[in-house]
Amino acid sequence: MPELPEVETVRRQLDPRVKGARIVDAGSHPSSKFTPATEAIGASIVSTGRRAKFLLLQLDDDRELVVHLGMTGVLRFRDGPPNEEDPYLRAWWTLMRDDDIAQTLEFADVRRFGRLRVVPTGDYSGMPTLANAGPEPWDPILTPKLFWQLLQASKRPIKTQLLSQRPIAGVGNIYADEALWIAEINPTARRIGLERAAKLLDAVRSTLEQGIELGGTTLRDYRNAEGGTGGNQHELFAYGRSGKPCLRCGTTMEARVIDARTTTWCKTCQRR
DNA sequence: CCCAACTCCTGGGCGC
DNA sequence: TGCGCCCAGGAGTTGG
Structure with missing residues (x-):
């Protein structure tokens, strides 16, 4: 069950591979938990972040792609097109880098407790747990x-x-x-x-x-x-x-x- | 505002 | 071997 250390581990691995990449295509499972994946098409990923257990991918158009892994969510890269044979594939994004080599970022999630949103940067009004999250553990204000x-x-x-x-x-x-x-x-x-x-x-x-x-x-x-x-x-x-x-x-x-x-x-x- | 209860999901483990 | 049941639990929703 991904908690802060698991999400942070994933973020650190994702960071060098997604930074600067343009999202040229995307797709998802029909559940509204995952359909926002396609809203990121056309944007580029500027940076990665994390708040509580939420992964935040900053886009270049003042929006963020917010990913919560839920209980069983996994992010992974694939060379070439998404593996749509995988019954647990819930969302995918085709990433294009300067080197013109397309890679797919896949989000697989057996139990579908995960969720995705694309929001104006910092607007977490539809995600109360994120909006109301207390200080990060190493925030110096947290005495x-x-x-x-x-x-x-x-x-x-x-x-x-x-x-x-x-x-x-x-x-x-x-x-x-x-x-x-x-x-x-x-x-x-x-x-x-x-x-x-x-x-x-x-x-x-x-x-x-x-x-x-x-x-x-x-x-x-x-x-x-x-x-x-x-x-x-x-x-x-x-x-x-x-x-x-x-x-x-x-x-x-x-x-x-x-x-x-x-x-x-x-x-x-x-x-x- | 706070809080309790309910809901979402499916594979794996167990008892019989 | 196979069936049915229960467990794992983060966050959103609802209603008091």
Whole structure:
């Protein structure tokens, strides 16, 4: 499930290959989640960016192609025309570079949780989660105090708050469980003090940094833009370890559904 | 404004 | 072997 480290890994791989390319053709699956792909025809890609879990391709006409990978979305390059035999191909763009060699950027997505939009740059009015996303994890404005204040704005469980993208952008189910384990905070806690918020902020940053360094977490579907898997799945402390011993204290790890997501934690180390 | 519940999707894993 | 059921979960929508 692509979270910030996975999207950032894909962005870094895409960047040198799409920058300066002109989108000369495009096509999509009929679902309205994907049909905006063709709205980018005729524009050139100026740069790549990322906000929360959204990939942003800046076009040369003051618009952006916004891509969300959903649960199973994969971006990949192909020499020549799109492989329309692939039943999971949801969108494609023909890219032309100065060297006159056409390449296809394909978006495949088995479960169709992904989505595409072409919008005026910065106009995220149709994408509330993106529009309301909190600070990027390494934004210098995100001090421990601000993070704590943003957490204070809601009484929902801390796990739910991390997934909401509002106190900090880019965290999903895997990295949320990892960060809470590292910071020794119970995911059901509804209020934490400034010191613990500071510890959680450090933990979110370090777990996301490690995720990027290792090229993301591949549990099943995630692949980077070169078709490769990540390496972070071998380094998980909490996610998916229900029933196994806590790697810090040996207590059997608990699992419970919070906010419709399986949440795994150690009831000994992670106190409210 | 906030929040809870519901919806979208399909392959893989499991029990029988 | 095969069938049916359930799980994985990010974000948009709806309604209170």
